Amino acid sequence: MTAKTLFDKIWDAHVVKEVEGGPNVLYIDRHFIHEVTSPVAFLGLKTRGLKVYRPDQTTATPDHNVPTINQHLSIKDELSRNQVDMLKKNCDENGIVYHGLGTEGHGVVHIIGPEMGLTQPGMTIVCGDSHTSTHGAFGAIAFGIGTSEVEMVLASQCIMQPKPKKMRITVNGTLDKGVTAKDIALYIISKISTSGGTGHFIEYAGSAITSLSMEGRMTLCNLSIESGARGGMIAPDETTFNYVKGRQFAPKGEDWDKAMEKWAELKSDEDAVFDTDYTFDAADIEPMITYGTNPGMGIGVSQTIPTSEGLSGTDKTTYQKSLQYMGYNEGDAMKGKPVDFVFLGSCTNGRIEDFREFAAFVKGKKKADNVTAWLVPGSKAVQNQIEAEGLVPILEEAGFQLRQPGCSACLAMNDDKIPTGKYSVSTSNRNFEGRQGPGARTLLASPLTAAAAAVTGVIADPREMM
């Protein structure tokens, strides 16, 4: 038997057919859908006279478009309301479970899947959203798809995909205090660039990875797409099994024992070959912050913005255009730069651990007057947990209020838009031009670095305040 990677093992077990000179027909175990990328797929099905093939393997929630205050009221924006209503209607017509606004199961699609135990090791998981890579944290093959592919999965529970190459990224050693999974991810992307992972699926390995919590692993896998990789995964271990066990849709009793036997096989064979291999040292990673308009433009918070020396042609013009958009100069120090907004939330950093870290950091401190802070839990369950753990009074004492779950200012489809020209330290995943609102300037960072910015009003090193 040839040695296989974890990715090979799961992929090969899901191939229904290899199309000659073409892609594989891959079977999908779990399909998550949301209001923005599904309506045209449902319309396509209807036009073809088809029904959803496996509604029981499909889960729906509206997240991209929804308001994060007054969710008990009707959605004000007509187009947003129409999209959300359409999702519910399509789900009702096809027998798909729908977790509506305000219900206990509502939240950002990549947060609720793992919470409910719908995300499990060894699965193939897709969603019409590039951050589906999040679910790879459980040792699953999970990736984002387009709307035509959503329609394929609705129609047949299969998708046609060429098999990607395999990359292993090993991070050994121990993280410094104040350095989180978010910083590992931004560090890796700053090293391999936003296209370094293209054509690949990543497996993360090494002691700095295996010592991460499930929340941390989800943050890291979530950001795999920002390196261009379709997804990232981590071999399941005790941390994974402990997280999954007992959740609503996790296997129970005998089924659990059987699942554990299968899941024990889910690791790359020792002599398995990867197409590309990178190794990093955790000790080299400091709290990261981005200074430009793609997630690869990140540096340690204590460092200065690189110069364009050595760049030429479109490399140089693209770099200069980016800094011009940000209103920054080559060689500027990041520390001390003013901040207008802070956003804690999104499928990247909207989990309970992120709110615990943020709350512990701001405890006994005060929000800076010049900062507007939006704290948006990733799900109703996260919101409930924040309340149950008594974090709300700590946050309020420090001048912060909690909003209601949704994707919010990560992509600003709802009213949570950063105004033109303003600087936002954001725990989300993309700092593209206009991502958080037309003309908005986004600086990606961890919840701790965001908390440091929120209380000082400028970019600051969280390690100096812990």
Add this chain to the structure above:
Amino acid sequence: MAYDKFSIINTSAVPLPYENVDTDQIIPARFLKAVERKGFGDNLFRDWRYENDGSPKADFPLNNPKYSGKILVGGKNFGSGSSREHAAWAIYDYGFRVVVSSFFADIFKGNALNNGLLPVVVSPEFLEKIFDQIEKDADSTFEVDLPNQVFTITATGESTDFEINPYKKHCLQNGLDDIDYLVEMKEQIAEFEQA
């Protein structure tokens, strides 16, 4: 999705000499609220194309009357970021049939191929030649020959081969999509589920 069959195209091209053109630039999130697939071309490159007040930005290539044609030429890592298929729809709806770059992001490339929009990968050196040719003469034409998988700069005769998966090539040439194929496989899929 229904789209026009693709064979050979001979047209001028619009240059977009930036790298890492992400799908948030191609179509910003606030224009993704439609429940039908139409009209996305109006908001193609919205924030690069228009000021906040809706007036066109004169220096953006799509607003420059000297550029036209069915080919969009972008810098490397075109289509990175969000999986929104609306990006491919917007480019197609605007009137482009081909996007040329030295490197495409995976999801965008797949979405384009599923919608009759041909992504053509050329070497970084050849990409520079295309940009140079358009700069020299904006009316320059280019031939995209899908059956033979060849891209030619008409004025100089220089050409380059490009790759495409044989299955996808067949789909593009015949206006087919994957859903027809998968629905035909129903029995085989049901058997797989039993195994």
